[in-house]
Amino acid sequence: GAVVSQHPSWVICKSGTSVKIECRSLDFQATTMFWYRQFPKQSLMLMATSNEGSKATYEQGVEKDKFLINHASLTLSTLTVTSAHPEDSSFYICSGGDRRNSNQPQHFGDGTRLSIL
Amino acid sequence: GQQLNQSPQSMFIQEGEDVSMNCTSSSIFNTWLWYKQDPGEGPVLLIALYKAGELTSNGRLTAQFGITRKDSFLNISASIPSDVGIYFCAGFRPSNTGKLIFGQGTTLQVKP
Numbered sequence: 655g656a657v658v659s660q661h662p663s664w665v666i667c668k669s670g671t672s673v674k675i676e677c678r679s680l681d682f683q684a685t686t687m688f689w690y691r692q693f694p695k696q697s698l699m700l701m702a703t704s705n706e707g708s709k710a711t712y713e714q715g716v717e718k719d720k721f722l723i724n725h726a727s728l729t730l731s732t733l734t735v736t737s738a739h740p741e742d743s744s745f746y747i748c749s750g751g752d753r754r755n756s757n758q759p760q761h762f763g764d765g766t767r768l769s770i771l
Numbered sequence: 772g773q774q775l776n777q778s779p780q781s782m783f784i785q786e787g788e789d790v791s792m793n794c795t796s797s798s799i800f801n802t803w804l805w806y807k808q809d810p811g812e813g814p815v816l817l818i819a820l821y822k823a824g825e826l827t828s829n830g831r832l833t834a835q836f837g838i839t840r841k842d843s844f845l846n847i848s849a850s851i852p853s854d855v856g857i858y859f860c861a862g863f864r865p866s867n868t869g870k871l872i873f874g875q876g877t878t879l880q881v882k883p
Contacts, residue, residue, distance in 0.1 A: 660813070686869055697859065697873045698814070747813050751869050759804050760871055762813035 660763025675733045675766045677748030684750030687731035692745045704731040738770045777874030790847040792877045794860035799840040802863040
């Protein structure tokens with residue numbers, strides 16, 4: 655089945671650091687990628703939709719200057735958490751989908767555990 | 772944001788028992804999906820449902836797309852310890868442009 659690779663799986667860094675998370679679709683072309691945030695014992699919350707070759711669409715309440723998204727190719731999207739602070743600590747998960755088949759299931763990466771000290 | 776109403780929130784059962792969980796919504800959905808998430812990992816797709824009334828099985832798992840298109844259930848038969856995890860329902864609404872809407876999750880614990 656479709657595979658999405660997310661890297662790194664775990665990051666610990668100091669407050670004020672910017673952190674980049676990569677999401678790659680390994681065996682399909684992901685015209686759309688989705689970035690989620692998940693707090694302990696909660697469901698996934700969609701942060702933004704990343705479209706190849708165009709600007710990302712952010713959900714209400716998500717700061718686009720704080721969470722920079724780039725989707726430069728059909729197999730790679732990146733999320734950069736700029737000037738991270740302890741409250742940004744969370745589990746970030748990406749998923750890939752083919753916009754030409756918008757009702758096909760999304761396939762998720764294994765997530766990135768971000769801890770800001 | 773909008774979520775599906777998923778229940779129960781958690782279950783603690785004995786190995787070998789059957790499990791049932793469901794999701795409901797006030798709005799219709801085009802597609803219902805059931806995912807399982809293990810600790811520290813991303814969700815893994817278990818079953819996808821595309822038509823109202825559809826009943827689909829995947830091993831010991833069975834899921835159905837409700838006739839009204841506003842609900843779905845997932846059954847797990849003869850549970851085993853590796854069934855432990857968080858189960859999420861998710862769906863696409865007709866106007867969603869590919870965005871998934873998630874339920875709150877059902878945490879399943881299985882006692883050997």
